Amino acid sequence: MNMENKFIDFEILERFMLDLMVKAGVPEKDAKIVTDVLLQADKFGFECHGTIRLKPFYLDRIKDGILNPVTNFEIVREGPTTAVIDGHNGMGHVIAYKSMQLAIEKAKKYGMAMVAVRNSTHFGIAGYYSLMAARENMIGITGTNTRPSIAPTFGVENMLGTNPMTFGMPSDEPFPFLLDCATSIAQRGKVEHYAREGKDMPKEWVIDENGKCKTNSREALADLIAGRAALTPLGGVGEETAGYKGYCYATVVEILSAALQQGAYMKMLMGMKDGRKAPGMIGHFFIVIDINAFTDPDDFKKTTGNILRELRASKKMPGQNRIYTAGEKEYYTWMERKDRGVPFSNALLEEFRGLCDTYDLKEYMPCFEADSAGVLF
Numbered sequence: 001m002n003m004e005n006k007f008i009d010f011e012i013l014e015r016f017m018l019d020l021m022v023k024a025g026v027p028e029k030d031a032k033i034v035t036d037v038l039l040q041a042d043k044f045g046f047e048c049h050g051t052i053r054l055k056p057f058y059l060d061r062i063k064d065g066i067l068n069p070v071t072n073f074e075i076v077r078e079g080p081t082t083a084v085i086d087g088h089n090g091m092g093h094v095i096a097y098k099s100m101q102l103a104i105e106k107a108k109k110y111g112m113a114m115v116a117v118r119n120s121t122h123f124g125i126a127g128y129y130s131l132m133a134a135r136e137n138m139i140g141i142t143g144t145n146t147r148p149s150i151a152p153t154f155g156v157e158n159m160l161g162t163n164p165m166t167f168g169m170p171s172d173e174p175f176p177f178l179l180d181c182a183t184s185i186a187q188r189g190k191v192e193h194y195a196r197e198g199k200d201m202p203k204e205w206v207i208d209e210n211g212k213c214k215t216n217s218r219e220a221l222a223d224l225i226a227g228r229a230a231l232t233p234l235g236g237v238g239e240e241t242a243g244y245k246g247y248c249y250a251t252v253v254e255i256l257s258a259a260l261q262q263g264a265y266m267k268m269l270m271g272m273k274d275g276r277k278a279p280g281m282i283g284h285f286f287i288v289i290d291i292n293a294f295t296d297p298d299d300f301k302k303t304t305g306n307i308l309r310e311l312r313a314s315k316k317m318p319g320q321n322r323i324y325t326a327g328e329k330e331y332y333t334w335m336e337r338k339d340r341g342v343p344f345s346n347a348l349l350e351e352f353r354g355l356c357d358t359y360d361l362k363e364y365m366p367c368f369e370a371d372s373a374g375v376l377f
């Protein structure tokens with residue numbers, strides 16, 4: 001599959017996804033949030049979590065009755081700097097957006113805040129919510145548990161999710177420091193991407209039931225789905241390259257996503273109950289630190305910017321001409337894509353034409369024709 005065969009304009013996608021979500025029963029205000037988070041993934045180059053997930057992760061789950069299109073955001077416990085939310089298996093993006101908003105409001109008043117969430121669903125790119133805080137001159141920390149797929153060090157059973165933990169911090173550069181990644185070496189979306197391309201994966205992404213590394217991506221994907229293989233934590237297999245560090249960070253995220261809010265964890269998140277599809281029951285946490293409570297935000301941004309610039313200016317490895325800092329590549333991807341749009345494969349175009357048909361949005365059909373030239377409208 002060639003991901004670069006057609007670019008779809010962001011504005012068209014935004015209108016289409018909004019109309020589609022509303023047709024699927026999501027209230028318009030909430031549909032705007034879902035659309036924005038999904039498009040942000042494509043803007044940053046995290047295709048695995050963008051429009052490609054619209055059908056399988058959200059529309060199909062609404063159809064299957066395991067994702068509530070109308071989100072009941074219930075505050076079940078609250079203090080001046082804390083809150084516990086029950087999301088009642090509504091739209092994960094909406095629950096996360098509102099939770100981060102609440103944490104920002106509280107941190108503005110009291111300097112720091114934390115909101116813990118239970119019974120949510122897949123919320124897309126975790127970095128979106130940390131970025132919300134960074135845009136307000138605050139530090140944002142976001143984490144979520146997910147369906148189990150990582151094996152603990154010396155284990156082969158998928159126990160922990162790919163559990164991203166993300167940090168957003170403003171800098172004096174055009175982009176913030178934004179670390180947004182899973183606590184596994186690769187997340188399942190990347191394995192799916194390699195499988196679609198028919199390419200072998202790098203060693204140590206996936207291990208089989210005997211602890212041996214699997215590189216055949218199609219086999220690995222089938223085995224991951226069947227529970228016969230597991231993803232490896234950051235650091236890789238065993239102790240030699242400190243795989244236990246990634247394993248323990250994933251455990252931190254699992255605990256913070258379940259214990260404070262008394263929500264579900266690990267195998268409870270398989271999405272299956274008594275052989276039938278079941279709601280996500282995902283947990284998240286959102287921590288916000290108001291920089292102003294510590295120092296002048298401009299001073300913070302300057303120090304952060306200096307740290308990042310010094311790192312990038314340091315001596316390079318032979319054969320490498322640049323060093324990156326977190327959030328930088330995403331900024332450049334957005335600069336490159338903002339006028340060009342989102343790359344769509346033929347398979348994705350076909351899927352979107354199917355959605356135009358199913359949701360009676362035929363006016364959008366020409367936008368997703370493979371043979372029409374370039375960006376449409």
Ligand SMILES: NC(=O)c1ccc[n+]([C@@H]2O[C@H](COP(=O)([O-])OP(=O)(O)OC[C@H]3O[C@@H](n4cnc5c(N)ncnc54)[C@H](O)[C@@H]3O)[C@@H](O)[C@H]2O)c1
Pocket residue numbers: 046049122123124125126127144145146162163164166178179180181182183185186187190323324325326327328329330
């Ligand atoms: N909701 C969920 O259940 C879930 C689960 C897993 C991952 N995710 C999301 O998937 C997305 C991708 O995750 P991933 O683990 O594949 O990310 P990744 O491995 O692509 O890492 C991305 C991060 O690393 C930084 N980075 C990349 N190259 C760099 C370099 N050379 N130097 C310095 N920094 C560099 C980027 O700026 C970014 O912050 C993220 O948005 C994550 O939140 C979501």
